[in-house]
Amino acid sequence: MDFRLLGTFEARHDGRPVEMDSRRQERCILAVLLLDAGRLVSTDRLIDLLWSGRPPGSARSVVHTYIGRLRPSLAPYGVRIVTRGDGYLVEPDEHHVDVQEFRSLAVEAGTTTDPAERVRLLDRALALWRGPLLADTADDQLRERLQGPIEELRLTGLELRAEAQLALGRHALVISELTPLVERYPTREQLVAILMTALYRASRQADALLLYRATRQLLVDELGIEPGPKLREVHRGILRDDHRLDRPGRPVYEVRLHGEELPWNVGGHPALDFCNTFAGWGHEPPLPGSEWLRGYRTLAVWTGYVGLTDESAVHRLIGLARHDPGTAEAVLDAVRALRNRLHACLTDPDDRPAFDAVARFARDAAKAHVLRREPDGRGRWWPDLATGLWLPLHAVAWSAAELLVDPRRLTVRACRDERCGWLFLDESGLRRWCSLATCGRSVGAVACGTG
Known part of the structure; x- marks a missing residue:
């Protein structure tokens, strides 16, 4: 069975849509189990997610009832929800979940050193996104709690893809794709650094320097921190017209x-x-x-x-x-x-x-x-x-x-x-990553020294 969670909740069997005659909260429970297919999800976590930390006294029995309704509706398609201890899991079997495919492709892209192959894999991964996670099923609060790690991986994938495009000499494409993304995530320094490099390669040094100035001001005003070493290094490279910034075909973490x-x-x-x-x-x-x-x-x-x-x-x-x-x-x-x-x-x-x-x-x-x-x-x-x-x-x-x-x-x-x-x-005491081009992701990061 094919489950699609990146957008509206969809279930398909043999390519045909399957109507899930279930309540929204039942679909939420199924979605949470599918996000961790093959791994146990405790009843306490399901309760916490469904009622945002404010469960009714009957929450445990309600969850049990929801699971009981889901089982017969999924059984004809070979989907099994198993009880183990104080929790539940969906047997992975041969079922396909788009979130898992996205993770797998992102991991594979992070480990390849061929920029063209990296772009191909990330194009496939990012094409799976049809909208916000569980767009018609989860409310904003639940989506924010569930989507965090997946959204971070998506942004990391976009960064990796842009770096690979730079390595292929496609700086004009990087500019068109990253400009709206940087406007949406203006304090994400890795995105800014890549866009500045692309602008520099397009002979738009002034625009790159203006972008740095605006980003630095935002970081100082809103977060009270200076830009990290990577962003400062790109800025210094542009100021001194560093030829290393204008060398396509090399990863940006290597000179x-x-x-x-x-x-x-x-x-x-x-x-x-x-x-x-x-x-x-x-x-x-x-x-x-x-x-x-x-x-x-x-x-x-x-x-x-x-x-x-x-x-x-x-x-x-x-x-x-x-x-x-x-x-x-x-x-x-x-x-x-x-x-x-x-x-x-x-x-x-x-x-x-x-x-x-x-x-x-x-x-x-x-x-x-x-x-x-x-x-x-x-x-x-x-x-x-x-x-x-x-x-x-x-x-x-x-x-x-x-x-x-x-x-x-x-x-x-x-x-x-x-x-x-x-x-x-880390003079700010707030950073976790070194700002290397391949870092800041917890899944499938490429080895820094590989090259």
């Missing part, structure tokens, strides 16, 4: 520089982005492709990309590594060891051995830095070029020390996406 693939800066501090060059924290074995620092050349390019050294030093390091690959490999091993200890003490402030290990790296880095005068007259500490191939290690150790003495260290959070875990600064 390409000097032929090296690097992760996007989302942490808000170079030391956090250093930790985020490994996307498989907490996973054993590590996720495929989670290691971004695949070689010394990548390390050198990344050090320049995040501003820990300058471009001339990067070219010098690449040349030195070609002539001394053994030392380059030893440096890379030491850098990864530092990264492990830094990640440990940032995610567990009570890990004293990890802190002490980072401190030892920092002491060596302090001896390997020189004070240089910048063009504007200010001084800045830079890693000494005389340290040769060891320069990147000293650069990131110095940055780590700066973060560990910074009060903002106490605002470091790990992304809640189960396949991410990247670190970021």
Whole structure:
């Protein structure tokens, strides 16, 4: 049997509509069970949903009566409602529920790296939406409680689809599709970031900057927070005419520089982005492709990309590594060891051995830095070029020390996406996700480092 919940409630058998001669609340109970087909739904939850926390004294017997009426009407079509303990479940069998198909397609789209395939899957998923969940069955209060996770997945799917369209060079289409969506969800930063990128690619930098200004003002006025790192990074990229924003064919969570693939800066501090060059924290074995620092050349390019050294030093390091690959490999091993200890003490402030290990790296880095005068007259500490191939290690150790003495260290959070875990600064104390292009969804998130 085919059940359609994304819009008006519909039931079909062999392609023909089935009239459900049942009361609205009975259809609500059936819909709740179908949303979790194959999983037990307690009687208490059904009561809470049906009467919004204000049930009559007879609620339990009423639910039992509704289930009793539904069973004979569904039995001819092979749909079984089973009682288990103090709850009920719909046996999944061969029945089709559009919500489950939507979830499955969204998950599959989130795990594919081919943008064209991602668009195809998400087109199929989003086409299932015929209107609000249970449009003719649930009242607004019940719909809001049931639709939350599904609506979030729909918005995430729209974001993923727009990112894939950008990767295919379809920025004009992204602008037309996202403009009304951003008007409806003006504080959803990921949507805004994607639309700003599309506007930039369409040579509409001024419109992109105006959109950022309006979004920032709204976030400050209504929520009392500044835009997150991802949105700020897109804004900075537009201001400096960053060519990386205008590179179709690459995921927006990955940049390409000097032929090296690097992760996007989302942490808000170079030391956090250093930790985020490994996307498989907490996973054993590590996720495929989670290691971004695949070689010394990548390390050198990344050090320049995040501003820990300058471009001339990067070219010098690449040349030195070609002539001394053994030392380059030893440096890379030491850098990864530092990264492990830094990640440990940032995610567990009570890990004293990890802190002490980072401190030892920092002491060596302090001896390997020189004070240089910048063009504007200010001084800045830079890693000494005389340290040769060891320069990147000293650069990131110095940055780590700066973060560990910074009060903002106490605002470091790990992304809640189960396949991410990247670190970021959360000075607002309100964020759960790292604002990476693939994050902020609890289902089917693609591994951040895959690429």
